[in-house]
Amino acid sequence: MELKNKTVLIIGGSSGIGLAAATLAHKHGASVTLTGTTEQKSKHAAASAGNTGYAVLDVNREEEVNRFISRFESIDHIFNAAGSTQFGSVLEGNMSDHFAPINTRLAGSVHLVRAAAKKINQGGSFVFTGAVSTDRPVQGAWTSGVATAAAEQLARVMALELAPIRFNAVSPGFTDTPMWDKVLGENKTAVIASVAEKSLVKRIATADEVAEAVIFLMKNESITGEIIHIDGGARLV
Ligand SMILES: NC(=O)c1ccc[n+]([C@@H]2O[C@H](COP(=O)([O-])OP(=O)(O)OC[C@H]3O[C@@H](n4cnc5c(N)ncnc54)[C@H](OP(=O)(O)O)[C@@H]3O)[C@@H](O)[C@H]2O)c1
Structure with a gap:
């Protein structure tokens, strides 16, 4: 399937992997709407992606998702890139903070499916x-490991439940995006160098490389229930 004139929604498209996917889908001729959690950032991202449409959306809020999806008569592809990595001991903090990344990837994606499947x-x-943390959990980031596994499994179970709609997932390894500026701050460069050194390909992925896999999954009408790993072989070492 070519993406020209197709309706493509990129949730969490105001930054990083989502923004790269929105930009690439737009280059393929799709009619793209990206979302972020603030007006200013979403508007700025839409301009940088090639003047795509944009909206403000918290994917955790089902009514907001329903309202957003109701704007579209029909939809071709939805990519949920919303989320973040979170560190914290299971024995500390409160449950709602711990469950935030799980909710965004799992409940957020289910909200999108419930609102949009019929369109x-x-x-x-x-x-x-998903992420490499499904297969290689990181100590101290237990909710991320659970959340990414849930997102990947959701693709597989929905592929069965709601066929012939196709459901797939990307599973990135360490990817250079603004998320790591927020999480690692001034340690980012050193951490990237160390992760790259341990990687089979001696580099970390770019957001564009993950976006290419997303577009491939949208375009290939024979792929469903698939998880594409863009992790430089991180599951092998
Ligand atoms: N970077 C990596 O190494 C890596 C590796 C594996 C998996 N991942 C996953 O890939 C996804 C994209 O990550 P990224 O690195 O591109 O991060 P990013 O640059 O921080 O982008 C995250 C995006 O998610 C949006 N978002 C966050 N919470 C949201 C919510 N509740 N509802 C709707 N949108 C929300 C953000 O919107 P605003 O910025 O407008 O708030 C932003 O557009 C995340 O799920 C991340 O965990 C990343």
Whole structure:
């Protein structure tokens, strides 16, 4: 399926992997709407992606998701890139903070499915975001490991539940995006160098490389229930 004139929604498209996917889908001729959690950032991202549409959306709020989806008569593809990595001991903090990344990837994606499934055109798809932490959990980031596994499994179970709509996921390894500026601050450069050194390919992925996998999953009408790993072989070492 070509993406020209297709309706593509990128949730969490105001930054990083989502913004790269929105930019690439726009280059493929799709009619793209990206979302972020603030007006200013979403508007700025939409301009940088090639003057795409944009909206403000918290994917955790089902009514907001329903309102957003109700704007579209029909939809071809939805990519949920919303989320973040979170560190914290399971024995400290409160449950709602711990569950934030799980909610965004799992409940957020389910909100999108419930709101949009009946509007997906033939050959259309959902793409969710997992991560290498499904196979290589990181100590201290237990909720991320649970959340990414849930997102990947959601793609597989929905592929069965709601066929012929296609459901897939990307599973990035360490990818250079603004998320790590927020999480690692001034340690980012040193951490990236160390992760790259341990990687089989001696580098970390770019957001554009993950976005290419997202677009591939949208375009290939014979792929469903698939998880594409863009992790430089991180699961092997
Ligand atoms: N970077 C990596 O190494 C890596 C590796 C594996 C998986 N991932 C996952 O890939 C996804 C994208 O990550 P990224 O690195 O591109 O991060 P990013 O640059 O921080 O982008 C995250 C995006 O998610 C949006 N977002 C956050 N919470 C949201 C919510 N509740 N509802 C709707 N949108 C929300 C953000 O919107 P605002 O900025 O407008 O708030 C932003 O657009 C995340 O799920 C991340 O965990 C990243």
